[in-house]
Amino acid sequence: MEFQEKAFQSKNGNQYLLRSPREEDAGIMLAYLKKTAQETERGLSYPEEMDMSIEEEADFIKHFLEDERSMMISVYDDDKLVGGASLSSVGEKQKIRHRASIGIALLKDVWGQGIGRSLMTELLSFAKEAGYVQIELEVVADNVSAIGLYESLGFVTYGRRPNFFRLKDGNYVEGILMVLACNKLP
Known part of the structure; x- marks a missing residue:
């Protein structure tokens, strides 16, 4: 679903x-995703693994x-894409369609400015309107600021995933599994 433009x-x-x-933003979206992957190892991919074509990204958008029942929101500083988040159903089967997954990524130079909170708030509002009952996310265990944001929005930890990521150097990073009941949203 399209998000109505809003200044922040x-x-x-x-x-x-x-x-x-x-x-038509597919090209800049791919460049932004590669840059976020270069800036931190907390994302799902390394930059060289991002091999989606512009056409494939356009289809994804x-x-x-x-x-x-899905929404993607991007954050622009003039014409520069600096962040984004998305929410989509875990699946369309009747038994799981009440659950949604949420993800977010910001360029490092805009961390700590409240952009993540704004994105999450907009997507959580959409989730409630779309009839979701539960929102789920996974976060790297050492991402203390993101975990703090999620907790402040009402997410609770329900589990830990050992060996969540395997880094290039062979080390593993633990993941935290978090959930939010939509009836807890304002």
Whole structure:
């Protein structure tokens, strides 16, 4: 579903625009995703693993725009894409369609400005309106600031996943599994 454009002022007074990405944004979306992957090992992929074509990314964006139970929101600083988040159903089978998964990524230079909270708040509001009962996420255990944000929004830890990520150096990183009941949302 398309998110209606909204201006956002960060903690430090910068102005940002929240909006759904468009199919023509596919190229800048791929560049942004590669950059977030270069800046931190907390994401799902290394930059060189991001081999999606512009056409495939455009189709991915189109799916989010057309699916009434999914939403993707991007954050723009003028024309520069600096962040994004998405929410989608865990699956469409009747037994699991009440559950949604949420994910977020921001460029490092905008961390700590309240952008993550703004994105999460918008997606959680959408989730409630879309009729979801439960929102789920996974986060790297050492991402203390993200865990703090999620907890402040009502998420609770329900488990830990050992060996969540295997890094290039062979070390493993633990993951935290978190959940939020939508009836706890305002």
